[in-house]
Structures are given as structure tokens and as C-alpha cells.
Amino acid sequence: MLGKVVVVGVGLIGGSFALALKQAGAARHIVGMGRSQEALARALELGIVDSITDSPEEAMAGADLVLLAAPVAQTGPILKQLLPYLDIGTVITDAGSTKSDVVASAREALGDKAKQFVPAHPIAGRESNGPDAALAGLYQGKKTIITPLPENAAGDVGLVAAAWRLCGAIIHTLTPEEHDRVFAAVSHLPHLLAFGLVDDIAKKPHADQLFQYAASGFRDFTRIAGSSPEMWRDISLANRDALLTELDAYLAQLTVLRGHLAARDGAGLELIYTNAQRARRAWSEAIETAEPAPPKNQEPE
Amino acid sequence: MLGKVVVVGVGLIGGSFALALKQAGAARHIVGMGRSQEALARALELGIVDSITDSPEEAMAGADLVLLAAPVAQTGPILKQLLPYLDIGTVITDAGSTKSDVVASAREALGDKAKQFVPAHPIAGRESNGPDAALAGLYQGKKTIITPLPENAAGDVGLVAAAWRLCGAIIHTLTPEEHDRVFAAVSHLPHLLAFGLVDDIAKKPHADQLFQYAASGFRDFTRIAGSSPEMWRDISLANRDALLTELDAYLAQLTVLRGHLAARDGAGLELIYTNAQRARRAWSEAIETAEPAPPKNQEPE
Structure with missing residues (x-):
């Protein structure tokens, strides 16, 4: 059971992750963040997240797990925004379709706190996008690939794997390359x-x-x-x-x-x-x- | 209403044509011909055709319409086999995926009787093949493209178009090129x-x-x-x-x-x-x- 989960980007990928965790009864509170106020309001309305905020400080306070579900090019900027409020016990993961560049962005943005970042890629999706496209069952039976960093703590990698397993995914491990x-x-x-x-x-x-x-x-x-x-x-x-x-x-x-x-x-x-x-x-x-x-x-x- | 129809090749394409004509009550008798005795026997067993023969003479006697539904490379050899028994009132058509080469083969095989050959291409199919894959509804709502020869009689083109319309197809006309x-x-x-x-x-x-x-x-x-x-x-x-x-x-x-x-x-x-x-x-x-x-x-x- 996770406590507080933050989902940055509440569209198809992030929204489906949130819905799946909720369906599994696996998160106490899910906070939505993102660029689009409209998408955030819709995700709240649909019950995908429990609350929304545009304050990284508010979002990150006491968070157990943060999922970045935004376009991969935004990984660096988002991590820089979150870094000042990153607790020592918080694990960040992502859902990007590429991994070497995400790892490079994370290292550059987070410095020695990159060890708290566990890169991952769920192999699922739909043609439609946005909170309305989110499905609790999107990841059921699908693969999620984790590409751990050498400096990741085993427990942090395990937490990310456990969260995806709760969504119904099958965990595979590869290097980013x-x-x-x-x-x-x-x-x-x-x-x-x-x-x-x-x-x-x-x-x-x-x-x-x-x-x-x-x-x-x-x-x-x-x-x-x-x-x-x-x-x-x-x-x-x-x-x-x-x-x-x-x-x-x-x-x-x-x-x-x-x-x-x-x-x-x-x-x-x-x-x-x-x-x-x-x-x-x-x-x-x-x-x-x-x-x-x-x-x-x-x-x- | 057609009298006698010959289908050369009783697999998916030819078999579906025969089934569709039967379902429309549009043919008095459908004869199956082809290379594979096994496929012919199966087509007869499934009621796709009314009789089967390996004799081109028997097949062609009194035929109103002949459909070639064999691989395009066999067009020439099959037409040469049928030519000696081709009545003046019989129209031959095909279902090949290419047309310029089929037209060239028909002209070479039939000579001045090429005017009795009306080339066509139904735009439909399935991944599975053979008589067991044939469906009466395969052509329903699909396009069939007729690529008439300049020497085709309008009535012969009309007969081929009418047969495909009875199968549910929508007729388009293009040149072979x-x-x-x-x-x-x-x-x-x-x-x-x-x-x-x-x-x-x-x-x-x-x-x-x-x-x-x-x-x-x-x-x-x-x-x-x-x-x-x-x-x-x-x-x-x-x-x-x-x-x-x-x-x-x-x-x-x-x-x-x-x-x-x-x-x-x-x-x-x-x-x-x-x-x-x-x-x-x-x-x-x-x-x-x-x-x-x-x-x-x-x-x-």
C-alpha cells in the first residue's frame, strides 16, 4: 500500500496508472499535476486523482512515489521544478518511450539525487489521449520495462516494480541502451x-x-x-x-x-x-x- | 439470372463469388475447376459449387460466365486451356490483383477472342485461404474494379458488373494502367x-x-x-x-x-x-x- 502518489501528466498514461492503483486499493491519496489546467480539472472530475495542484512544493510534500507521464522532452524541466522539494524517501519514475535520453536528463537535472529516479516504460497505449481515454485496465497483462540506474537502491526499484504489478503489468528489466x-x-x-x-x-x-x-x-x-x-x-x-x-x-x-x-x-x-x-x-x-x-x-x- | 457459371479456383476468392451468387439466387449451376482435387472436393462438399470437373470441355460447354480466381501468373496457361472450348456467347473475367499483365496474358492466349475477356479485381480478402475461408458476404459493400478492354462489348462488361453487384460489390471502372x-x-x-x-x-x-x-x-x-x-x-x-x-x-x-x-x-x-x-x-x-x-x-x- 502506497501513501501519497503524484502523477505529473494526467492523460492516458498517467491517468490509467492512477485509475489502476485506485482500483487495486493501492494508494491512499493521488495528486495530479501538469501543464493543462483543463486536463487536471477533468481528471479530478472523473475521479482519476484525489486532488490537483500547480504547486510542486504541495505536490511533493510527503510523496512516496512520483510518476512522470509527460512527453519525454519535458523530463529535465519537470525534474528541475520538483528537485527543491524532493524528500529523501520519495521515488520518482517515468513512463517515457525512450530511456537513454531520459536517464541523461534525469542525471543532469537531479545530480546526485538521480539515484531516486527509477526509469521505466509501460508498453501499452491507445490511439486516443487525455484523461477521458484513461482506463484502469490499460496495463493488465502488458509489459512494463524497468531500466534501473546502477546507483538506484534495490528497494526503490522494487517499489516501482510493485506499483506497476498492482496495475496488472508484467515487469521486465533491460538497460536503457x-x-x-x-x-x-x-x-x-x-x-x-x-x-x-x-x-x-x-x-x-x-x-x-x-x-x-x-x-x-x-x-x-x-x-x-x-x-x-x-x-x-x-x-x-x-x-x-x-x-x-x-x-x-x-x-x-x-x-x-x-x-x-x-x-x-x-x-x-x-x-x-x-x-x-x-x-x-x-x-x-x-x-x-x-x-x-x-x-x-x-x-x- | 445467370445460367451456367464456371469458377476456376475454388478458394477464398472464387469460392466467395460462388457462394454470393448462390445466396442471391443468381446462378442456375456453378461448376468448379482447378489444380487441387482436394480443394475441388472440399468446395463440392461445402456446397460452394454444384459440380466439379477436370475437363475444360465439359466445364465450358454452354457457360455464360467464367471467373478465373487463380494466381495471376496462371492466367495465360488457364486461358489457353479453355480457348478451344470457348463459345461465342461466353464471357470470361478474372479476379487478379494486377491488371496490365493479366490483359497482356489474355491477349496473347486468346488472340482475337480477347474481346470476350473482361478484366476485374474485387478489393476484398482475408488472411485465410481455401474453400473453407470462403464467405458469401466477402464482397458486400466492397469495391470491384473493372478495367475493360477497348474491344469488350458493352453487354459483356455489363454482365460482369451485374454479377459482382449481385455479390454486393460496388463497381468502379479504371484503365488497367x-x-x-x-x-x-x-x-x-x-x-x-x-x-x-x-x-x-x-x-x-x-x-x-x-x-x-x-x-x-x-x-x-x-x-x-x-x-x-x-x-x-x-x-x-x-x-x-x-x-x-x-x-x-x-x-x-x-x-x-x-x-x-x-x-x-x-x-x-x-x-x-x-x-x-x-x-x-x-x-x-x-x-x-x-x-x-x-x-x-x-x-x-
Whole structure:
């Protein structure tokens, strides 16, 4: 049982964390903070948080756990704002989609108090945003990846893991670098590719005709291009190096495919398509066994 | 009301066409033909067709309409097999995902009888294949594109359109070249890109770790990589020129995105992401207004 929990950013991610803790009866009092007064008022109205404040001093007094659920680029500024009021017993965590940059921001903002910061990333989300999109069950059966710092106390890491477990999440541990390399490949690159394809089509002179005949394959392939441009700009920049590595590997792959196509090398194309189909089916079967069916409109962060 | 209909290939596409005509009470007798005796026997057992034969002579005698629902690369060989038994009153159509190559094969195989061939492409499908996957409602509310030949009689084009309308489809007309240009962009390129990404990831030394953390964004982006490698090899080769044009435009787009990322140009990335999000949302709203929700596991051909 946690005492006071502070959620900075009461939208989908922070709001769902608060709702899940409340549903588990796991927090005595949850305080909402954030940039948007409108979102805070709505979160209070919906019962997502017990109180709201724009005072970091008031929010941080006696807090056991603070979750940063704001865009990753705001990690440093928010931590600087909280630092003067950071008690020795308070643990801060985050929910950012990138980790190396968050760790760098935390070290820079918190100095030797960075040991009180336990970075984490819940792998869940939806296409909709804001307090109204928050769901108590959002993290149920989903992974939360913790990327501990060497200086984190084991008890602090345990507290963050316990809070996420109370939300229904399954805890995994990676280094920040492993985390960023993995998500560059399976999340950040696909987002960039989907945004790139839709923009490419939208700019063609016959875009209206093309969109008219786009069907369900296009719909699924480009669904993630409906995500927040600001959020994905930040993620792309925050994980720039790993994303460039994956993009370059993919460009090399497309160059191979282009070569097979230009040379009418059906066997070359089929080898790649067959390996992809086999791997996709194996993944799909493994994931369906391991995880329950996701809610509609869900997307990874 | 059609008299005798021949369906060459009694899998998902041909089987669904037959079931839809039967449900509409629109065909007196439906004959199944095809390479697989097992599929033919199963289609007969399921009541998809009224009889099966391996004799083109028997199948074609007195036929009003013949649907080719086999991989596009087989169009020429099948037409050559049917030609000796082609009555003057019989109309042949197809359901291939590419049209320029199908038209070329038909002209080569049929000579001056190519005027009896009306090319078409129903924009519907599912991930599963074979007679057991066939659904009477597969084409309901979906588009079927007819790409008539200049020498087609208006009545023959009308017969094919009427048959697809009886299946619930909405008829659109394009030239074969327009068709292939459109589907290279909105279907064939996304398939190549999805196959390419999954193969790229599957070949990495840490592929297992990557797949372990792939979530719903990856699932949707790569769903079409679960499609038949042979079918997509054939489509890629059949629509090679238009697909190369689209692939080159996309490679240029990725080079621009790579430049923005390498230069940490957040504004440049955001401009592309924002335009893509706007276009994707506008498309999604337009398509949801125009078409009913698709059945699960549906995919375009």
C-alpha cells in the first residue's frame, strides 16, 4: 500500500496508472499535476486523482512515489521544478518511450539525487489521449520495462516494480541502451515508416484517387501514422542514434528488394517474403499465447 | 439470372463469388475447376459449387460466365486451356490483383477472342485461404474494379458488373494502367515494406529479444507480412514497373526523413508526421463513412 502518489501528466498514461492503483486499493491519496489546467480539472472530475495542484512544493510534500507521464522532452524541466522539494524517501519514475535520453536528463537535472529516479516504460497505449481515454485496465497483462540506474537502491526499484504489478503489468528489466535499441526496431522505425508512406501518398497529385482505393491492408499498415506528431518527433529525436541504425539497415534491405524486383528475381523476392511470413506467424502465435487480446485502438508507446 | 457459371479456383476468392451468387439466387449451376482435387472436393462438399470437373470441355460447354480466381501468373496457361472450348456467347473475367499483365496474358492466349475477356479485381480478402475461408458476404459493400478492354462489348462488361453487384460489390471502372498505378501505391508497396521489415528483424542476431517486445503497433504494421509469399512474389513481378516507381518515391522520402533525423531537424520531421496524421485521419473518417466495418482478418488483394 502506497501513501501519497503524484502523477505529473494526467492523460492516458498517467491517468490509467492512477485509475489502476485506485482500483487495486493501492494508494491512499493521488495528486495530479501538469501543464493543462483543463486536463487536471477533468481528471479530478472523473475521479482519476484525489486532488490537483500547480504547486510542486504541495505536490511533493510527503510523496512516496512520483510518476512522470509527460512527453519525454519535458523530463529535465519537470525534474528541475520538483528537485527543491524532493524528500529523501520519495521515488520518482517515468513512463517515457525512450530511456537513454531520459536517464541523461534525469542525471543532469537531479545530480546526485538521480539515484531516486527509477526509469521505466509501460508498453501499452491507445490511439486516443487525455484523461477521458484513461482506463484502469490499460496495463493488465502488458509489459512494463524497468531500466534501473546502477546507483538506484534495490528497494526503490522494487517499489516501482510493485506499483506497476498492482496495475496488472508484467515487469521486465533491460538497460536503457538495450531498451532503446529494441524499441527503435520494433516501434520507432515502424512509426517513421508509416508516417513517411502516408505523407508520400498525400503529396502525390492523384492522392484522392489513391486514398479512394486504399483498403484494409493500408489501414492496418498506416494505423500508427494516426499517432501524435509532436510525441513521435520527440521520440525520434530522443532515440536518434538507435533509430538511424535501424533505418539504415532497413534502407539496405529495401535496396536488396529493389534489386530483386528490377532484375525480375522472383526467387530472391520469395525468399525474403517467405522468411518474413514464417517469422510473422511464429511471432503472432507466440504473442497470442502469452498475452490476452488487446483492447480496440491500442497502440504501443 | 445467370445460367451456367464456371469458377476456376475454388478458394477464398472464387469460392466467395460462388457462394454470393448462390445466396442471391443468381446462378442456375456453378461448376468448379482447378489444380487441387482436394480443394475441388472440399468446395463440392461445402456446397460452394454444384459440380466439379477436370475437363475444360465439359466445364465450358454452354457457360455464360467464367471467373478465373487463380494466381495471376496462371492466367495465360488457364486461358489457353479453355480457348478451344470457348463459345461465342461466353464471357470470361478474372479476379487478379494486377491488371496490365493479366490483359497482356489474355491477349496473347486468346488472340482475337480477347474481346470476350473482361478484366476485374474485387478489393476484398482475408488472411485465410481455401474453400473453407470462403464467405458469401466477402464482397458486400466492397469495391470491384473493372478495367475493360477497348474491344469488350458493352453487354459483356455489363454482365460482369451485374454479377459482382449481385455479390454486393460496388463497381468502379479504371484503365488497367490506372489500376496498377493505384494498387502499387496503396497495396503492393505496403506489402513489400512489411515483408521487408519482418525479414530484416528476423535476421538480426537479437531477433528473439526484438520480437519479445513487439506490441500492437508492430502487429498492425506487419499484419500483411502474414500473406502468401508466392502470391505476393507474383503480384510484385506482375506489377514490377509501377511498383519500382512507387518504391523509388518512397526511398526518396526515407532519404529526406533520414536527413532530418541526422540533422536533429525536429521541425522537418514534425511537418511530415503532421501531414501524415492529418491525411490518415481524413482517410479513416471518409472510409468509415463510406464502408461498413470490415470482417476480422480481412485484407486487400
